[in-house]
Amino acid sequence: MKFNSIIVLFSALFSEVLSLNILGVFPYQGKSHFFVFAPYLKEIARRGHNLTVISYFPLKEPVDNYHDISLAGKTKILEDVFPIYRSYWSIIQISFFLTNSGQENCITLLDDENVQNLWKTKQKFDLVLVELFNSDCALGLAHKLGAPVVGLTSHVLMPWHYEDYGIHYNPSYVPVLFLEGGTKPTLYQRIERSIFHLYFVYLHKLTCRRNNQKTLAQYFDDLPPLDDLAKNVNMLLLYTNYVLSGPGLYPPNVREVRGYHVTKPKELPQGLKKFIEESEHGVIYISFGSMLRATSTPRDKLEAIIDAVSEIPQRIIWKWEEKTLPGNPKNIFISNWLPQNEILAHPKVLAFYSHCGMLGTTEAIHYGVPIIAMPVFGDQPSNAAAVEESGLGVQIQIKELTKETLLEKLRIVLNPEFRKRAKELSKVWHDRPQSPMDTAIYWTEYAARTANYTFRTPANSVPLYQYRMWDIMAVILTILFIIFYSIKTVISLVQKRREERFYEFKTK
Structure with a gap:
């Protein structure tokens, strides 16, 4: 008994020694991105680390050890803002959005008085967590604070990250997140992704990264080039997993942690629970995420969806921003907000008609719910290709969407054998030595413990x-x-x- 008490005492002392002072920098105003990071950040605080978070999404309820530096109100939160259509022009528009918002995020971040106080008062941090997306500005802030960096993504690698981490990009089998083709592209798709990959890489380098460098120079003297800082990130926690995304040739400082945002399901609201549990033939869930406006669906495509789901016996739950749907179908439950995690966790939910965003796709494989993937923008085309290649679901492109094609896809995913394979894939997804959350926390703490060592590949430091x-x-x-x-x-x-x-x- 005395021996056990000694072990407990030493464990407590050891935990106290490992308590870290951590800064999190999340300068992007995308709500869906921060949804991924929020459970991870709260878990860091729960495990005894002192955490300060710069973001547009301060906590509504206080959490011990968690401190906000809020940027809320300084720009519009991105939610239900992108229309549902796809074209080369829409990809070009996304590239301009990434460039412009990346620079705006940098200015907003460094202009904040509370952020400035971090370096003016010479606060000491053991680690800086940085969202790596459209801006590299936070890397300059971390360098000024003299702390090692753990990069975080809520998506697959951005095109410019391959060079930063010395990861070989080959269009023959490596997707570009904005395009179709998966790991088996046609010749046309290989040409297409080669062009767009180079376009995004050099657009980021020559515009956003260069502008970030100029903005940082207004606040800090003798800051190294952001190209160098991007290559010296201690650890990247990449929100992918090979079971769904396929294997990648990643160096030791890149770790896959996809799945940590999925939390234990809560109780469903009574009305929604009743709608699901009283369904004789099960339920199909339709959602195009928090970034897309479902109401912007072209009229002919909307009618195709309504006509198709009206011919099947299943009930439908649809995330829809307006109070009614054309025709007011009786088998459809609509709401502008839905507890997606809880819906997908319910055993009566048989399929998920989705834009294939990272959150929903992750929750679907977690619960073994097959997907009809209709990608629109961002990483959705590469996610949709991974869904189809892995066997979790099927794809349908917006331009192909008709009542007949959607009914065909619905029949495929509702087939008991197909649903059985999705459940088996989910078991493989869960079969890991550590949970996604424990994996993410371990490598976060590891980066702090080994801050004086580098595990990056030599490939990212050799000349081109x-x-x-x-x-x-x-x-x-x-x-x-x-x-x-x-x-x-x-x-x-x-x-x-x-x-x-x-x-x-x-x-x-």
């Missing part, structure tokens, strides 16, 4: 010509040219000598 092996190819081609030229010269000399001898013989 060496990384692409252009110098080796140049030497090999030069040698081959010399050999070819030498052989050609010898053959020419021999041929010339033969001609001279033949001429001499003929003149005799």
Whole structure:
């Protein structure tokens, strides 16, 4: 008994020693992004670390050890803002949005008085958590504070992250998050993604990163190039998992942690619970997320959806921003807000018709609910391709959407055998040595413990010509040219000598 008490005492002392002072910097105003990070941040505080969070989403209810530096009210929160359509022009518009918002986020972050007090009062942090998305400004702040950095994403890698982390990008099997094709692209899709990959990489470098550097220079002297700071991130917690996204060739400082935002389901609201549990044939859930306006669905596509779901026996739950749907179908429950996690957790929910955002896709595989994926923008096309390739669901593109095609997709995912495979895939998803949350917390604490060591790949520090092996190819081609030229010269000399001898013989 005395021995056990000693162990408990030492454990308490050890936990106290490991208590970290952590700063979280989340300068992007996307609500769906912060939904991913919120459970992880609260868990850090719950485990005894002192956490200060800069974001547009301060806590509504206080949490011990969790302190907000609120940017709320300084810009419009992104929710229900993007229309439902896809084209090359919409991808270009997204690129402009990323560039402009990245610079605006940087200015808002550094202009905040409470943020400025962090470096003016020389506060000390053991670790800085940074959302790596459209802006690299927070990397400059972390450098000024002299703390190691853990990068966080709520999505797959952005195009410019491949070079930052020395991860090889090959369009033959690596998706671009804005485009279709998955790991088996056609020739056209390989050309398409090669062009857009380079476009996004250099647009980010030459506009957003360069503008961030100029903005940081107004506050800090002698700041290293952001290109260098981006390559020196101690650890990246990437919100992917190979079971769904497929395997990636990641270096030791990139860790997959997808799934930590999924929490234990709460009780459903009574009206919604009654609607689900009284369904004789089960329920299909329709949601296009918090960023897309479902009401912006083109009229012909909206009618196709309503006509299709009116012909099946299942009840429908639909996230819809208005009070009524055209025709007021009786089998459809609509609301502008729905507890998605709790809905997908219910055993009577048979399928999920989704835009394939990262949150919903993660919750669907967590509960083994098959997906009809209709991607629109951002990482949704690559998520949808992963859903189809993994066997979790099927895809339907907006341009293909008709009553008949949607009914065909619904019949596929509602097939008991298909649903059985989705449940089996979910079991594989859950079969891990640690939970996603424990994995994320472990590597966060590990980055602080090993702050003086680097585990990044040497690939992100070699010159581009060496990384692409252009110098080796140049030497090999030069040698081959010399050999070819030498052989050609010898053959020419021999041929010339033969001609001279033949001429001499003929003149005799």
